[in-house]
Amino acid sequence: MANEQLKQDIIEYAHSIGIDKIGFTSANPFAEMKARLELQQESGYQSGFEKGTIAERTEPKLHLEDAESIIAIAIAYPSRMKDKPKNKRGKRRGNFCRASWGMDYHIVLNERLEQLSAYIAARVPGFRWRSMVDTGELSDRAVAERAGIGFSGKNCFIITPEFGSYVYLGEMITNIPFPSDQPVDDSCGDCTICLDSCPTGALVAPGRLNAQQCIAFVTQTKGFMPDDYREKIGNQLYGFDTCQLVCPKNKHIDTHLHPELEPDPDLVKPELLPLLSLSNRQFKEKFGRMAGSWRGKNPIQRNAIIALAHYKEEEAVDELIRLMNEDPRPVIRGTAAWAIGKIGRADSYEAIRIAKSKETDPDVLIEMEKGLAFELQ
Numbered sequence: 001m002a003n004e005q006l007k008q009d010i011i012e013y014a015h016s017i018g019i020d021k022i023g024f025t026s027a028n029p030f031a032e033m034k035a036r037l038e039l040q041q042e043s044g045y046q047s048g049f050e051k052g053t054i055a056e057r058t059e060p061k062l063h064l065e066d067a068e069s070i071i072a073i074a075i076a077y078p079s080r081m082k083d084k085p086k087n088k089r090g091k092r093r094g095n096f097c098r099a100s101w102g103m104d105y106h107i108v109l110n111e112r113l114e115q116l117s118a119y120i121a122a123r124v125p126g127f128r129w130r131s132m133v134d135t136g137e138l139s140d141r142a143v144a145e146r147a148g149i150g151f152s153g154k155n156c157f158i159i160t161p162e163f164g165s166y167v168y169l170g171e172m173i174t175n176i177p178f179p180s181d182q183p184v185d186d187s188c189g190d191c192t193i194c195l196d197s198c199p200t201g202a203l204v205a206p207g208r209l210n211a212q213q214c215i216a217f218v219t220q221t222k223g224f225m226p227d228d229y230r231e232k233i234g235n236q237l238y239g240f241d242t243c244q245l246v247c248p249k250n251k252h253i254d255t256h257l258h259p260e261l262e263p264d265p266d267l268v269k270p271e272l273l274p275l276l277s278l279s280n281r282q283f284k285e286k287f288g289r290m291a292g293s294w295r296g297k298n299p300i301q302r303n304a305i306i307a308l309a310h311y312k313e314e315e316a317v318d319e320l321i322r323l324m325n326e327d328p329r330p331v332i333r334g335t336a337a338w339a340i341g342k343i344g345r346a347d348s349y350e351a352i353r354i355a356k357s358k359e360t361d362p363d364v365l366i367e368m369e370k371g372l373a374f375e376l377q
């Protein structure tokens, strides 16, 4: 068949540069996804991080005029770390999700796709392509599913037979017609563990997520965190892994194939208190190479304050009082006030009352009231 040899050469080359799975599919529209995306939009279930119109998200030819095929890639990441730091009273730690372990996966996958395109360009005159990793318009999962990388689980993940759902996805639309691969023949069967384990009920139906309710999303917002979620995020600073961790298809899966994706335990489980006083520059220097830093330091610091409240970390109250009084950001002043009240150290409520007498921001004043309400509980 046309280009079968080229396909085999590409597969071999891909494995040699550390692409763990590769699959090929046509550049036909993802017509069956249109209704799904419309339904998600109408229901208000999107995160706002999705890019492009529904046409752009489902029609590869809008991104490469003469598109013929899509090459899907997957790179596996670890699920367990060695030398996990102790989470001790007085030095409580937060948690970044696994998709933020090691070097930012956008960099890692884009580099591999660049190498792959250079390899093909050297062999095929007139080769044209367009690569995407996460931030592109196409659904990386829909591409991966059709290209046989894995099946689509009830937790929404693409689940591979070899690496479970712990894979990053990316793709390259090309103008070369390749023979397509077959979708993976597997499914969740009767299992509903992920749906039953989601603490917010965000998995509203098998394979259907209300992103607004998903803890992974909520950790990335920039405003005040809604009250209902503050206890539920626990010590999570960025992202959330429960619907992967509980999945039986991920049992015993822990892949360590890429040194650059190995976590630095002190960075992905950082001490909470020192996070609160980081400048923008210090934050960038320390966390800038992690996927979880893309929204900047504000959501991470807000979440760190909520995590300190979750642990009732009395040792943090002095710093929280400083933030409540001095920080220019209303979200940080208000969240600190709420946390001071929730921790409930002997001097908490007096400190909130003094700060409240000087505060003028209406949202911060509401949080101060919430903080003071803990005194009566």
Ligand code: B12
Pocket (backbone or CB within 6 Å): 032, 033, 036, 037, 040, 047, 049, 050, 097, 098, 099, 133, 134, 135, 136, 137, 138, 139, 140, 141, 142, 143, 145, 152, 153, 155, 156, 157, 158, 159, 165, 166, 167, 168, 169, 170, 206, 207, 208, 209, 211, 214, 216, 217, 238, 239, 240, 241, 243
């Ligand atoms: C927006 C977004 C989010 C949002 C919304 C997630 C969601 N489930 O839609 C939020 C912020 C919540 C999020 C969270 C996470 N994300 Co995210 N996210 C994206 C992004 C940018 C777009 C996803 C999108 O368009 N969703 C819309 C839905 C409707 O479509 P879809 O899931 O892409 O496609 C499937 C459905 O359409 C389904 N479908 C179509 N029709 C129908 C009909 C029926 C009846 C059914 C049942 C299903 C169905 O089939 C498609 C293939 O499975 C993609 C990157 C990209 N460009 O694709 C990454 C991506 C999905 N995220 C990823 C990751 C790693 C995560 C987190 C694990 C990070 C973390 N640890 O916190 C969590 C996982 C949460 C979860 N259970 O999905 C990976 C997933 C890798 C994988 N193995 O599946 C991706 C692919 C990024 C990447 N390139 O690696 N994410």
Ligand code: SF4
Pocket (backbone or CB within 6 Å): 153, 154, 155, 156, 187, 188, 191, 192, 193, 194, 195, 246, 247, 248, 249
């Ligand atoms: S936990 Fe069960 S239902 Fe959910 S994705 Fe895994 S196998 Fe499917």
